[in-house]
Amino acid sequence: MSGHGHGHSHGGCEHDHDHGPEDLSAQYSLYNKIDTEKVQCLNEAEDGSGKTVFKPWEQRLDKEKVVESDVDEELLFNIPFTGNVKLKGIIVIGGEEDTHPNRMKLFKNRPNMTFDDARSQPDEEFEMHPDPEGVLQYSTKAARFNNVNHLSIYFPTNYGAENTKVYYIGLKGDFTEGQRQEVVIATYEARAIPQDHKQNLFDPSGNLPIS
Numbered sequence: 001m002s003g004h005g006h007g008h009s010h011g012g013c014e015h016d017h018d019h020g021p022e023d024l025s026a027q028y029s030l031y032n033k034i035d036t037e038k039v040q041c042l043n044e045a046e047d048g049s050g051k052t053v054f055k056p057w058e059q060r061l062d063k064e065k066v067v068e069s070d071v072d073e074e075l076l077f078n079i080p081f082t083g084n085v086k087l088k089g090i091i092v093i094g095g096e097e098d099t100h101p102n103r104m105k106l107f108k109n110r111p112n113m114t115f116d117d118a119r120s121q122p123d124e125e126f127e128m129h130p131d132p133e134g135v136l137q138y139s140t141k142a143a144r145f146n147n148v149n150h151l152s153i154y155f156p157t158n159y160g161a162e163n164t165k166v167y168y169i170g171l172k173g174d175f176t177e178g179q180r181q182e183v184v185i186a187t188y189e190a191r192a193i194p195q196d197h198k199q200n201l202f203d204p205s206g207n208l209p210i211s
Contacts, residue, residue: 025057028091028170033081040078042115045070045163050077053169060093060134060168068095069164075101076118077153077169078111082178087145089172090138093131094158095165100130101155106140111150118154130159134168142173149178 031054041050045068052065069075087106094100105122107113123145126138151171158164 027089027172028057030081030085030087030171030173030175031055033083033085033175034171035080035082038080040076040112041067042076042078043069043071043074050075053166054079054171055168057170060091060170063167066095066165066167068099073101073156073158073162073164074115075155075164075166076113076115077151078113079151079153080111081149081151081175083149084176084178085145085148085151085171086142086174086176087140087148087151087171088142088174089140090153091131091134091136091168091170091172092128092138092166093134093168094128095161095167096132098159098161099163099165100128101158101164101166102128103155103157104128104138105154105156106145107152107154108145108148109150110152113152113154118152118156122154134170137172145173148173 034054036051036054039051039054044050049065049067053067055062055065067075090104090106092101092104104126105118106124106126107118108123110117124140128138129136153169155164155166
């Protein structure tokens with residue numbers, strides 16, 4: 001793969017020579033912002049194996065942890081984040097030979113997606129290429145992936161094998177802590193307290209304070 005770049009209009013695939021391993025390690029760090037315990041992987045052959053592919057850049061070539069599809073080639077990941085993400089890129093290291101996925105569909109903020117849901121129009125779709133070293137970056141249209149608190153990744157097909165294998169999924173982007181709920185609570189309390197005081201301190205007749 002080295003020595004030339006990729007720029008496919010349909011796939012959004014890039015081979016970026018400007019970033020060394022250290023740079024990519026810092027960029028592909030959103031695995032830290034995934035609510036790992038709540039990750040779902042549909043059609044995984046081994047329960048819980050889908051969670052293991054979200055790992056540090058330095059461990060991307062570790063083949064001990066892998067998710068393999070079960071009854072057919074489809075895999076669907078439901079990935080909740082601990083805050084809001086602006087997703088900019090994805091790297092996928094798939095399995096050997098024909099077990100590598102050849103298409104990828106992305107869905108924004110649609111928790112608990114099923115395979116039936118995944119038949120709908122995705123927010124973005126990529127044609128994929130075998131990438132055993134993790135050098136191909138699939139750049140998303142960032143304007144479509146602002147304020148992402150949940151990402152679904154669907155691999156519908158591979159290169160002809162009965163089962164699909166994935167060793168690593170790296171996510172690149174910007175992260176913002178989710179604080180919307182706290183702000184709403186604070187606003188409610190600020191409005192409620194003065195009202196409560198008026199009701200509690202004065203009798204409607206105007207005679208005596210209520211104890």
